Amino acid sequence: MFTKQSLATLLGGLSLALAQTSSQEYPPLAEILAKQASVQPYSPVSNVKGLAFNRFVNIWLENTDFDVAASNSHLAALASQGLLLKNFWAVTHPSEPNYCASAGGDTFGMDNDDFHQLPANISTIADLFDTKNIAWGEYQEAIPYPGYQGYRYPESGANDYVRKHNPLILYDSVTSDAVRLRQIKNFTTFYDDLAHHRLPQYMFITPNMTNDGHDTDITVSGAWTYDFLTSLLENEYFTNDTLIMLTFDETDTYTIGNNVFTFLLGGALPDTLRGTTDDTFYTHYSVIASLSANWGLPSLGRWDCGANLFSWLAEKTGYVNYEVDTSNLFMNETHWGPLSEDDYSEYYAGWPVPVTEGECSAGNDVLDKVKQTWGSLTATFNYTAPFPYDSRSGNNVGVKYSRTLKDGKVEEGVSE
Template identity: 55%
Template sequence: MKLNSIVAAAATTAVTAWAADSSSSRVERTYSTISPMASEIASAASNATTNHFTSNVTGAAFDRIVIVWLENTDYDKAAGQEDLKWLAQQGIVLDNYWGLTHPSEPNYIASVGGDYFALDDDRFIALPSNISTIVDLFDTKEISWSEYQEHLPHTGFQGFNYSNQDNFANDYVRKHNPLVMYDSVAQNETRLANIKNFTMFEQDLNDRTLPQYSFITPNMTNDGHDTNIRIAGKWSRDFLEPLLSNEYFMENTLVVLTFDENETYSIKNKVFTILLGGAVPDELKNTTDSTYYDHYSLISSPVANWDLPSLGRHDVDANVFELVANVTNITNKDVDTTYKLNNATYVGYLLDDQIALPAPNVTAINRNGRGVLQQVVDQWGDEYSAQMSASYFTSTTTTVSASVGDAATMTLAGNSSTLATSSATQGSNSTTHPFTSTGAGAVINALSLSSLIGMLAVFI
């Protein structure tokens, strides 16, 4: 039997045993779903307040960033779509950019909060207000921000979804709206007024009041979720091509066009991503950057660009776009992706209601040499250290506080959410949280795949 077959068989056996031992007693954390009636939505829309804040804080590599997310497409399929191929020629292809897990929702929340808190599905969630997001980092320098959500029924809408009122097809869904899923935004009326309908983008563009950070989500047709890559690619070009010739929009603007996750859960979770806009130098257009990035880079790159503090989570050591790293003296880390898949979650807060919210590492130093946001330090104190101690866990769990390498993330037994692992490698500035599990799976959790290979090699 070949080594990789032994590894797969051993891992599958161990984790299948763990799943049988622990999943039956695990209860997912749930929230009351907000589902207003059409009449209630109409009433709220008539009274909704919308902000049009703008600012002009100079960045090291760009002064404005516009992030656009598409849905559920394997890398090669996206790279081969004609409209996306045209857009790629106008910018930099990031051919080593990864989604973090499956399905969609955890990727969205991670891209603004630095963790997906063990979410393994697309249910209604409302993360507590003591979790800070990238918005809190922007506030330290009064950097303006907004979300633009296609077919959001009104500014600040917090409902689970909003269907097409003619045919009741999917249009807007909360799971693709990252910031509204954090109570630190949703329970703040001023911040909530920055969560806008997509039509407001055109208004802000024409009024020259675009914010310095925008997160744009097309509806479920145009992002490819309920259709295909041809529709998503065409929408992307139709939206972006006119902007690439708009002098106001292009002025030192960086556009990030990416996908939440790939479609095939059994392969590496790489997603096609392009950097576009006036911030991309002419000599870098139609080129490729093979540095490892993931959705946490959507926090670390703006943070490095504007020299901001960190959230103390996985944003701390996430690679920064080379476009930014080159002008901020940041050296990105090399990441071995040989055994990386990024298609499993870990056992934690949202997957098990008996596990506490993971604390940020308040002593961490980020890629641009800054510490953790002071309000995060004040909020969490030494909770991270307490969670890293064995006394934090109950006697029925196994503490895994050893380093869990990148190679440990794998799909097992056909279930992408079975294995409890981390996709971040521990170091001196680690943001890796201790994880708990019971039964045989704890053995796998504590080992990187490379360690497992070394152990099994003696039997060959």
């Protein structure tokens, strides 16, 4: 006779057996229902002290120009309590390559929102966190069960959950690991983890296609964000030593610079920065670099390697950020690569090679796994630059950047 404990053990075993990489864009409903009943979420916890914060919460909304987002009363009210990053940039269009970049440090030429599976030799932030056993998790609103890999859910009708807004599910190095898959969970599990103090130290939160503004507008996404965060900001367990970032995947207008409305909140934000603005140049890659600097993690050796760090974190590490002349910068396209459809970038079959030698902006070496996989090859791009560019396609070329080091030496560069 099964006890509750033995039944839970059995279900956990089923979860591990069922979790593996899948190429099915639209799994049969019977399979989805079966996994809803058997695949259990995994909620690891850790307490690795960081230099400037102990938990990072990454929340993304959709497709909104900076001025439109800034004029929303709900977002403005939240931003006034924190630090507004006025010079934070998405890295390309459309949505999916930005989400992809947030986890892997590159777009790999992606210029579309298709069903993608990046090979297992491409490392992600999950590999960085695992070097110090830092617990991570994703919370995807309306995902039907932990680690669901389908293109969307439900598979017909109005949009709700979509794979293209789920960064780590795109990578086979995550989906081939049964435990990692179960760390990609829904909002029900988020509130359960919150109540039982099981939140990870890094989390990526994606609202559904209504609440993130993709299928609605900034009025809806702004109101959702305000309702979601106001109660959480009063929860000591959630907010203490926590840095919360609210940003957008991209602008809605493709012909303007891809500068997106972004602000930081939470108990880890220094009091002197609350209610202020920061003009430092940042990109989605700056988040990976800042996470590495905060916890002393290695770099992926891709565009995170040269990315600027959050300014007060940079001061703590001694790193000097670059000033970037954005008057000639748009960040509206990506470099060539194997995930291109020859739309906003050029198709090329080879996977870009990361840098494997030297220090990156976080002050650390490149991940050993990256060096082992790619160390015999020459880096494809200048990944030590503070923004992505590609001389072959002319993407983001002709942009000047410079910094003055503490010894007075001036370093200058131009993307060409």
